[in-house]
Amino acid sequence: MPDNTTPSLIVRTKLYRPSTPPDFVRRSRLQKILDSYPSSRLMLVSAAAGYGKTTLVSGWLEQLDRDNVWLSLDDSDNDLRQFASYIVAAVQSVFPTSLEETHALLEVAHLPMAPVLAGTLINELDALEKPLVMVLDDIHLIHDKAVNYLLREFLSHPPRGFHLVLVGRRDPLLPIAKLRALGQVTEIRAEILQFTASETASFLQSMLGKKVDPRIAATWTERTEGWVTGLRLASLTIRSNGGVPKDPFKPWKSRRQAMQYLLQEVLEKLEPQVFNRLLGSSIADRFCASLCNVLQVVGGQEDNHLIDGEAFIAWLEATGLFLIPLDAEHGWFRFHHLFQDMLKEELKRRYGENILNALHLQAFEWFAAEGLVDEALKHALAAGAVSKAAELIGSHRQEVMNQGAWFVLDKWLSMLPDSVVQARPGLLLGRAWGLYYHFRLAAIPPLLDTIDDLLKAGAAPHGLAGEVGFFRGVFLLFGKESAHAALACFEAALAQIPETNHEFRSKVELNYCLAGQMDGQSERIFNELNNWLHTQENLHPLRNANLLTAFVVLKTICADIDAATPYIIRLRDVSTAHKMDNYIATSDYFQGHIHLQRNELDSAIHFFNQALERRYSQHAKVAADSMTGLALAYQMRRQPDSADTTLKLLDEYITALELPFPGIFDSCKARLALLRGQPVSAIHWLKSSKPRDETYMAFGLEISGVTRCRVLIAEGSTTSLQEAELQLQAYEALNESQQNNLQLITMLSLQSMVYDKQEKQVLALCALERALVLARPGGIVLPFLELGAPMAHLLNNLLAQDTSGDTDFIKQVLTAIYAHGLSKDVAKRRSARGSALPRDSLRVPLTTRELAVLEQLRLGLYQKEIAARLFVSPETVKTHLKHIYQKLGVRDRRHAVERANTLDLITPTEVHE
Numbered sequence: 001m002p003d004n005t006t007p008s009l010i011v012r013t014k015l016y017r018p019s020t021p022p023d024f025v026r027r028s029r030l031q032k033i034l035d036s037y038p039s040s041r042l043m044l045v046s047a048a049a050g051y052g053k054t055t056l057v058s059g060w061l062e063q064l065d066r067d068n069v070w071l072s073l074d075d076s077d078n079d080l081r082q083f084a085s086y087i088v089a090a091v092q093s094v095f096p097t098s099l100e101e102t103h104a105l106l107e108v109a110h111l112p113m114a115p116v117l118a119g120t121l122i123n124e125l126d127a128l129e130k131p132l133v134m135v136l137d138d139i140h141l142i143h144d145k146a147v148n149y150l151l152r153e154f155l156s157h158p159p160r161g162f163h164l165v166l167v168g169r170r171d172p173l174l175p176i177a178k179l180r181a182l183g184q185v186t187e188i189r190a191e192i193l194q195f196t197a198s199e200t201a202s203f204l205q206s207m208l209g210k211k212v213d214p215r216i217a218a219t220w221t222e223r224t225e226g227w228v229t230g231l232r233l234a235s236l237t238i239r240s241n242g243g244v245p246k247d248p249f250k251p252w253k254s255r256r257q258a259m260q261y262l263l264q265e266v267l268e269k270l271e272p273q274v275f276n277r278l279l280g281s282s283i284a285d286r287f288c289a290s291l292c293n294v295l296q297v298v299g300g301q302e303d304n305h306l307i308d309g310e311a312f313i314a315w316l317e318a319t320g321l322f323l324i325p326l327d328a329e330h331g332w333f334r335f336h337h338l339f340q341d342m343l344k345e346e347l348k349r350r351y352g353e354n355i356l357n358a359l360h361l362q363a364f365e366w367f368a369a370e371g372l373v374d375e376a377l378k379h380a381l382a383a384g385a386v387s388k389a390a391e392l393i394g395s396h397r398q399e400v401m402n403q404g405a406w407f408v409l410d411k412w413l414s415m416l417p418d419s420v421v422q423a424r425p426g427l428l429l430g431r432a433w434g435l436y437y438h439f440r441l442a443a444i445p446p447l448l449d450t451i452d453d454l455l456k457a458g459a460a461p462h463g464l465a466g467e468v469g470f471f472r473g474v475f476l477l478f479g480k481e482s483a484h485a486a487l488a489c490f491e492a493a494l495a496q497i498p499e500t501n502h503e504f505r506s507k508v509e510l511n512y513c514l515a516g517q518m519d520g521q522s523e524r525i526f527n528e529l530n531n532w533l534h535t536q537e538n539l540h541p542l543r544n545a546n547l548l549t550a551f552v553v554l555k556t557i558c559a560d561i562d563a564a565t566p567y568i569i570r571l572r573d574v575s576t577a578h579k580m581d582n583y584i585a586t587s588d589y590f591q592g593h594i595h596l597q598r599n600e601l602d603s604a605i606h607f608f609n610q611a612l613e614r615r616y617s618q619h620a621k622v623a624a625d626s627m628t629g630l631a632l633a634y635q636m637r638r639q640p641d642s643a644d645t646t647l648k649l650l651d652e653y654i655t656a657l658e659l660p661f662p663g664i665f666d667s668c669k670a671r672l673a674l675l676r677g678q679p680v681s682a683i684h685w686l687k688s689s690k691p692r693d694e695t696y697m698a699f700g701l702e703i704s705g706v707t708r709c710r711v712l713i714a715e716g717s718t719t720s721l722q723e724a725e726l727q728l729q730a731y732e733a734l735n736e737s738q739q740n741n742l743q744l745i746t747m748l749s750l751q752s753m754v755y756d757k758q759e760k761q762v763l764a765l766c767a768l769e770r771a772l773v774l775a776r777p778g779g780i781v782l783p784f785l786e787l788g789a790p791m792a793h794l795l796n797n798l799l800a801q802d803t804s805g806d807t808d809f810i811k812q813v814l815t816a817i818y819a820h821g822l823s824k825d826v827a828k829r830r831s832a833r834g835s836a837l838p839r840d841s842l843r844v845p846l847t848t849r850e851l852a853v854l855e856q857l858r859l860g861l862y863q864k865e866i867a868a869r870l871f872v873s874p875e876t877v878k879t880h881l882k883h884i885y886q887k888l889g890v891r892d893r894r895h896a897v898e899r900a901n902t903l904d905l906i907t908p909t910e911v912h913e
Contacts, residue, residue, distance in 0.1 A: 194226025
């Protein structure tokens, strides 16, 4: 009778509180200690095996009038993702709608570091509607540092109403001494767990069905030192022998010998078919009647007369033979660990490794047939049947990927020898997907070569060729080859990967759309996208979200951001309905991206911050780009401290997740330095960094190679300008070939700056005009705004020459530049070139608007002309002029311009910047 499992492959019986046995003795003195739990952060029940720890705590919970959950731990829980997943599953068994944010974090590609996960989990536990007691049984099996960190955080910052009970054979690797000194731990240890004489009398009466002489109870208590397992062994011996021996403890020199004595005195007197069934069942950490039916000791003479599973479990329950029920329905059970260990040793001693392995194979087949893959794999590997384990992983590979649980596949593959994985194309593709999600793309081609060789040799059906083609296409698309070749790979992959393979199919479709757009086939691609989105019934949510993302990406790259917006809203609706946090964060990112491009900074900051609340849920590159976008928005908003905080967050994020995003933090830092008028630090970065080969820029807000060009322009030497010119021309050609209008706007606006500094005025204005033509439909302002006063100068020149009458967008950009006062930052950069009197020498500095008016004076414009350009009244300009003259200590416009040139407040007439 298998149990249900979640997409994270949770074994539900680990969450069931073991039932108390019929002979359970309620001990009021221990009950009082347990009932004191609210007074401390931690209840620790620690003693050697066989002292009744689990039974005691389980019996206490039966009568507790408070919600409680149970988790039985094993060695596999020494994994932060798995351990936390079980914590979440346990809590959600009582509070189904709780811990949703933590659950989402556990399903992401890059698991957050333990501090992030702990903080989220503790906050959500703190928000539970009612108090909760959580029991972690067999805590001594946990040794993983990250898991223990999580537990320490629980104890250091305990959620309100949350009480932790740890049960184990040894103290956990936690600061117990510190908690004891603070009075924050309640401890129940062996000396307290030992049965008293009166408790022994009650226990024996329950076991034997009759009263026991108090003197015998006292003697037995003394001889067993109150060890309940010893008392149980003795009572079983009595029942087996039909009477009370004079000294049932005489053969016992140790607890281990006591267990061996049990086997000799009790078990060997059992019917052979029962005894063999006991030995066979011992190899399973949990069992049910159906599983017991297949666990036969192969080779025994009684093979055909074995007691069936249901009768066997009924017999176990009737005898009380160290059986622990794992659920209220008494469907699943386990043996007491000591008893199980002794049975396994006896099984191996009697029948040897071959029979032991055969039993593990029987268990493997049963668990595999029930879809309980984790347990099936453990038994296959215990039997040395790595080939069977590999086949099982291969058969469940697609299912796990469709659940979005590729990290589970990663875990399974790590259990196999590398030689086994290397011989199987399907498993190698599973490893390739893991590398893909970890951004370790350079490690994939060797795997593909091996897969190709295996497929040619007939090692597996060619149905896997579609996935191989996908990865080949990815390298063509993002490498130096043509998008046309990549498109062909993706088209072939689409023909070979069925739509039921949701994860594989959606990734191919997304990259297919990118390749088609880069290959100049935008119209066809958009038609196919619309066809997939609008004509297919029951579109899987994962595919739906990926197709909507593809539409948004392509429209954003085309700089058609008005068309992208409705699809962002649809993406949010779909992802919210299906609780896909990664796509919710993606929709927030694109909203922030669009608002930033349009200089709607408050909205950009809002959406980027929303995206970053789910930074561990979303695609890591999108999360990193959200942080760079947020830092830029804060800097544009004149909030440098917030920009620095965001930049620090970016650094911590990349470092914590060990992401292969080289240079993005440093280049973003250099870019912010330019915006702050600090070219020296930016140039220092330029000299110490290595140029990167940018082959695909997509919609990225921070691209190291482009920032290098910004700094080269700021440096302003003949050599640096020539280098920037050549690099920007290459980027222009690249983005033109890929139809990436969004990045092309940036390349052209930067080119106009280079040409202006090189006194190539015609080229400068031509480049600028091309950029404006591309930017105008979407209202894209950011590329021009970031360049400040030098860009304002060029825009004014273009405005003066414009005869088409289409000047509204130019005026919009100029207004944005003046409103942000970025000319101040540029002026500071100019002072580094050696002005005699820095602008800071002014007693009262000019305002942003006064600087804008001063720039217009330099161009020889009069009050009415200035008013028209700045969208103010002539009287306002007159007032600004009066203030400018006073601050500069001059009487007229000519002397004002001369004074401003001396103070480096405006662009000197002889200097083109």
